[in-house]
Structures are given as C-alpha cells and as structure tokens.
C-alpha cells in the first residue's frame with residue numbers, strides 16, 4: 001500500500017513532475033500487449049540509475065513491489081504490475097551516451113527506442129541487427145530484459161549476442177557494472193548474460209554497452225508464394241540444408257496474409273503461404289545467394305519467386321509483416337500468441353501438427369514468423385466470452401506446447417515466460433532447474449520486491 005508519506009518520498013527522489021498517482025496515468029501503465037491490465041499504485045519516471053537505486057532501497061525497507069517498464073509492448077505480461085506497487089518507466093532515460101565507431105560499440109540508456117538507435121548508428125555505416133517487429137516503439141532495456149529476437153536473428157542472432165555489458169540497479173539497490181567494453185572478457189561469472197533475458201526480475205538495467213557490426217553493403221528481398229504451406233515449410237528447411245543463411249526468412253500462412261492484406265494493402269499474394277526472404281552482403285554475394293534460394297524454392301513447387309530492390313516496395317512488405325500480429329484481431333476479439341521454436345528441420349512437421357490441432361479443437365490458428373530460426377508465432381484465435389472457445393483455446397495451447405517439446409523445441413523463443421507461460425514452466429524445465437533459478441532470484445532479491453509474480457508459478461502448474 002502506497003501511503004501519503006511514501007508518495008512524498010517518491011516525488012522527492014524523482015521530482016514532483018516525474019511521479020504520478022492519478023487514475024488516468026496508472027491506467028496507461030497497467031498493461032502490455034497481453035491486454036491483461038492490473039493497476040499499479042504509482043508510476044515514476046526516473047532520470048538516473050541513482051534515483052532507481054533509491055527507489056529500490058526504499059522498496060526493500062518498506063516492502064512494496066517495483067516493476068521495470070520500457071514501452072509495454074511485451075507479449076508475456078512482464079511489465080504488468082500483477083501485485084500492484086510502483087512502476088518504474090524508463091521513458092526519460094533514452095540517451096545515446098556514446099557511439100565508439102573505432103571499437104564498434106555504443107553505450108545507451110535503457111529507454112531508448114530500438115529503431116531510433118538503429119537509425120543513428122546506420123548514419124555512421126554501422127549496424128545493430130536485433131529487430132523485434134515492435135522495434136519502432138519497444139526499448140533497448142525491454143529488448144535486453146526479454147532477450148528479444150526478430151527476423152534478422154536467423155543470420156545475426158538475438159539481443160544477447162550484442163550486449164557486451166550492463167549497468168544495473170540490483171533489487172537491493174546496489175548499482176553494478178557487468179561485462180566489458182572489449183571484444184572478449186571472462187573475469188568472474190557472466191552477470192551480463194544472467195541479466196539479459198531475466199524479464200526485469202533480477203535487476204533494473206540502467207545502461208547498456210552494445211556491440212555493433214559494419215552495415216551490409218546491399219540487401220536483396222525475395223517474395224515467394226506457395227499453393228501449399230507444407231511446401232513453404234519444407235523450403236525453409238531445404239534452404240538451411242543447402243547451407244544458405246539468409247538475413248531473414250519469414251513465413252506467413254494464408255490466415256495471416258489475408259488479414260494483414262485487408263489492413264495494410266501491401267500487395268501480398270493471397271495464396272496459401274508466403275516466404276519473405278532477404279540476403280545481405282556484397283552485391284556479388286547477394287546476387288549469387290538469391291539465385292541459389294530461387295532454385296530451392298522452385299524445386300519445392302513455388303508458384304512465384306519475385307526479387308525486389310525497390311525501397312518503397314520493400315518498406316511496404318516489411319510494414320505489412322510487422323502489422324500481422326495486430327491485424328489478426330479482425331478475426332476474433334482474443335488471441336493467444338505463442339512463440340515456440342523447433343529445430344529448423346522440424347518446421348514442416350510443426351506446421352502440419354498445428355493445423356491438425358486447430359481442426360481438432362475447432363479453432364482458427366494463424367501461424368507466421370521467423371521460420372529461418374525455427375521460431376513460429378502460433379496465434380490461437382478465440383472469443384474469451386464464449387466458454388467453449390475459451391476452453392478449446394487453452395487446450396490448443398497445451399497441445400501446441402506438447403508438440404513443440406516432442407519435436408525437441410522450446411516453448412518460448414523471445415517473448416519470455418512472464419505471467420502467461422509461468423504455468424507451463426514445468427513442461428520444459430525439471431524441478432531441479434526451476435529450484436536453481438528460484439535460488440538465484442532469492443539471493444539477489446531476498447524480499448521479493450522486484451517484479452514479483454513473474455516466471456515462477458504461484459501454485460502447481462496446470463500440466
């Protein structure tokens with residue numbers, strides 16, 4: 001419970017203008033993309049690591065939850081204040097502190113929007129590859145906390161591959177520096193990796209040292225259509241089998257294509273499946289790789305393979321791809337969006353399996369996503385108000401997870417566990433592994449004040 005004296009203290013730490021307790025503001029910080037809002041009791045907008053540290057120390061001595069928040073675009077409820085408390089929004093901490101072009105690193109604050117950062121480094125011929133589809137509004141801090149991935153992960157890896165070091169305020173308030181500014185470094189435990197992907201439960205990231213690489217000289221974009229999604233899925237594994245690693249390899253099924261095309265009108269072909277593929281590098285190498293990809297596509301019964309280097313056309317295609325998730329609400333008022341990953345050779349089996357689950361449960365399931373790294377966004381569409389559909393949707397999710405684990409995959413490639421997958425943790429992790437994770441959490445956050453109610457289920461898991 002946030003008392004009047006606590007409100008006064010919060011205002012003293014961050015400044016009167018940077019703390020709010022009004023219902024209107026609290027509402028804005030009550031939700032993320034899962035649309036399962038819970039009101040916090042206060043929201044603060046600190047301007048420094050020191051202010052965050054003071055809030056955490058106060059939370060420890062008085063006992064109230066603190067929830068770090070970037071842009072609130074998370075898909076697992078990570079920034080939802082499920083137990084109330086104080087939301088720490090990083091939106092004022094968005095500076096690019098340094099771009100060291102000689103050493104290919106940058107130092108940034110956590111509230112910086114990923115796209116804004118990419119635009120700045122690209123002006124210098126540098127490249128920061130992590131590109132979650134939310135990149136125009138999600139933050140570097142949120143990306144690190146979730147270890148976000150994106151279409152380019154197939155070639156360039158995910159956020160963790162670009163985090164060299166961090167400054168973070170621990171749950172008990174101490175500010176620590178982790179990692180290095182160098183290409184290598186192995187002094188002590190790798191706390192950078194521990195914090196990356198920790199979903200705001202082990203520390204509040206206040207600064208990040210990020211690795212940059214040279215910007216590729218040229219990009220070629222290829223749009224491939226198929227009459228049967230199973231041929232598209234087989235093409236994905238055949239491209240990888242042929243030892244070609246495109247910079248992106250995205251799949252969209254017919255449900256996703258139709259939905260987004262009605263909404264974005266990007267000129268996507270209304271066929272059973274589409275692959276959106278990019279290769280990057282020197283103009284010679286991209287030309288060669290595009291040719292090899294075209295051959296694999298045609299061998300797998302592609303209806304059409306269209307290469308483009310028209311900037312406007314390519315931008316429209318990517319805008320459409322990024323709009324799929326939101327456009328699916330045209331079908332049903334609710335969706336459960338899972339981000340399972342399977343070994344790339346198992347994609348055909350996964351796609352057929354998901355279609356079969358949809359049929360068996362009487363639900364429409366839209367599949368799209370980062371097929372090149374085996375990460376498919378499976379969207380179970382339903383109406384929460386219809387008890388039959390609600391039950392069927394929950395059962396379909398369990399079926400999808402069972403299938404994924406049978407295929408030696410993982411139940412989350414990038415969205416994290418948060419609240420939405422906490423109940424399924426024991427489907428993938430052993431009791432001993434869960435216990436080891438809980439012990440780490442307890443050591444760093446003995447009073448359990450930082451982002452409580454996330455990752456670990458409160459009661460026995462439903463599995």
Ligand SMILES: Cc1cc2nc3c(=O)[nH]c(=O)nc-3n(C[C@H](O)[C@H](O)[C@H](O)COP(=O)(O)OP(=O)(O)OC[C@H]3O[C@@H](n4cnc5c(N)ncnc54)[C@H](O)[C@@H]3O)c2cc1C
Nearest residue numbers: 070071072073074078133134139141142145149200205414
């Ligand atoms: C349309 C759409 C498309 C998306 N596409 C992708 C995609 O392609 N790939 C992908 O990986 N994700 C995707 N996402 C999910 C989401 O955008 C990512 O998880 C993103 O990294 C969240 O960033 P955020 O700034 O919005 O963080 P928030 O949602 O605010 O927070 C996410 C988590 O990070 C923690 N956190 C935030 N800032 C800090 C900090 N400074 N220190 C410690 N913890 C912190 C929060 O407590 C929370 O647990 C998508 C979401 C949407 C809505």
